[in-house]
Amino acid sequence: MAVLGRDEIINYLNGGNDDGLYSAADSLREENFGREVYLRAIVEFSNVCNKKCNYCGLRAANSKVSRYRMDVADIIESANLAAEAGARTIVLQSGDDFSYSPDRIEEIISGIKGAHDVAVTLSLGDRSAAEYEHWFKCGADRCLLKLETTNPDIYGKIRCGEDFHKRLELLRSLQDIGYEVGSGIIVGLPDYTVEQLVDDLLFLSDLGLDMIAAGPFIPHPDTPFSSAAAGDIDLSFRFTALARLLNPFSNIPATSALDSFDPEGREKGLQRGCNVIMPSVTPVSKRGNYNIYPGKNAVSVDVADSVSRAEELICALDFVVSASKGSSRRMNNVE
Numbered sequence: 084m085a086v087l088g089r090d091e092i093i094n095y096l097n098g099g100n101d102d103g104l105y106s107a108a109d110s111l112r113e114e115n116f117g118r119e120v121y122l123r124a125i126v127e128f129s130n131v132c133n134k135k136c137n138y139c140g141l142r143a144a145n146s147k148v149s150r151y152r153m154d155v156a157d158i159i160e161s162a163n164l165a166a167e168a169g170a171r172t173i174v175l176q177s178g179d180d181f182s183y184s185p186d187r188i189e190e191i192i193s194g195i196k197g198a199h200d201v202a203v204t205l206s207l208g209d210r211s212a213a214e215y216e217h218w219f220k221c222g223a224d225r226c227l228l229k230l231e232t233t234n235p236d237i238y239g240k241i242r243c244g245e246d247f248h249k250r251l252e253l254l255r256s257l258q259d260i261g262y263e264v265g266s267g268i269i270v271g272l273p274d275y276t277v278e279q280l281v282d283d284l285l286f287l288s289d290l291g292l293d294m295i296a297a298g299p300f301i302p303h304p305d306t307p308f309s310s311a312a313a314g315d316i317d318l319s320f321r322f323t324a325l326a327r328l329l330n331p332f333s334n335i336p337a338t339s340a341l342d343s344f345d346p347e348g349r350e351k352g353l354q355r356g357c358n359v360i361m362p363s364v365t366p367v368s369k370r371g372n373y374n375i376y377p378g379k380n381a382v383s384v385d386v387a388d389s390v391s392r393a394e395e396l397i398c399a400l401d402f403v404v405s406a407s408k409g410s411s412r413r414m415n416n417v418e
C-alpha cells in the first residue's frame with residue numbers, strides 16, 4: 084500500500100479527485116472484505132450523561148432531554164432480540180452515566196454472551212482502565228472510545244475542559260488490556276481546518292485502531308454550538324475513504340450521521356470504503372430521547388425491524404450481511 088503524502092491527502096480532502104479516491108477506497112474494501120458488510124446493533128441503554136460536551140444534545144446541562152435508564156433485564160432483552168434477528172455484534176452505549184456499577188455492567192455482558200454467540204462492544208465513555216479490564220475478563224470483546232478531535236486544545240474546548248491526554252491514555256490502556264479498539268472524530272466541528280483533518284487522519288492511522296469512525300458535525304439546537312455551521316458531508320466521505328486507504332484492514336462504519344444530510348448517506352459510505360453499518364436497536368419508547376444530534380433515531384422501529392432495515396440497505400447494494408462476528412482483521416494482516 085503506497086503511503087499517502089500530506090499534500091496528496093490535502094488535495095483529496097479538497098475534492099481534487101473524488102472519483103479516483105472513492106474508487107480506490109471501494110477496491111481496497113472489496114479486496115479485503117469481499118461483499119461482506121458487518122452489522123453491529125447498538126443498544127443505547129442510558130441517555131444520562133455527566134459531561135458537558137458543547138456539540139452533544141445529551142450534555143448534562145440540557146434540561147430539555149427526557150432522561151432514561153434501562154434496567155439490566157431490558158438491556159439484555161434488546162440485545163437478545165437483536166441477536167435473534169441476526170446481529171453478531173452488540174454495542175452497549177450510554178452517556179457518561181456512572182450509576183451502572185461494574186457488577187451491573189458485568190451482569191449485562193454475561194447475560195448477553197451467555198445467551199448468544201455474539202461479540203460485545205462497550206461504548207461507555209470515561210470509565211476507569213481497571214473497570215474496563217474487569218469487563219474484558221468478563222467477556223467483553225471490543226471498546227469504542229472516540230477522541231472526536233486529535234488536537235488537545237480543540238478537545239479541551241469542545242469537551243468543556245476535559246483532558247485529551249487522559250482520554251488517549253485510556254484508549255491505549257484499552258489496547259493493552261487486549262480489546263479490539265475503535266475511535267474516531269467528528270468532521271467539521273466549529274473552526275475546523277483541512278490541515279487539522281490531515282493531522283486527525285494521520286494520528287488515528289498511527290494508533291493502529293481496529294475501527295475508525297468519522298461522521299459530519301450536526302449542530303444541535305440545545306447546545307452551545309447551536310448556531311455553528313454544519314459539517315460538510317463530502318469532507319466526511321473523503322475522510323473515511325482516506326481512512327480506508329491508510330488502514331486497509333480496519334473496520335470503518337458508514338455512520339448514521341451521514342443519513343441526516345443525505346437519505347442515501349450510508350449507502351454512499353458503503354460504496355466509498357466503509358464496511359460496517361450500526362443500526363440502533365434501542366426500544367421504541369426510548370430511542371427518540373437518545374438525541375445526540377437532530378435526526379438521530381428519527382425512525383421509530385422495533386428491534387427486529389431495525390436489524391432487517393439495515394439488512395435491506397446492505398442487500399440492495401448487492402452486499403451481503405456477514406455471518407461472522409466481524410472481528411478485527413487488522414492484526415493478522417499488518418503489512
Ligand code: 5AD
Nearest residue numbers: 138139229269299300301340375376
Ligand atoms: N454531530 C455529529 N456527531 C456527533 N456526535 C455527538 N454529537 C454530535 C453532533 N452534534 C457523535 C460523537 C459521539 C457519537 C455518539 O456521536 O462522535 O461519540
Ligand code: SF4
Nearest residue numbers: 132134136139142178
Ligand atoms: Fe456525554 Fe458523550 Fe454527549 Fe459528551 S458526547 S455529552 S460524553 S454523551
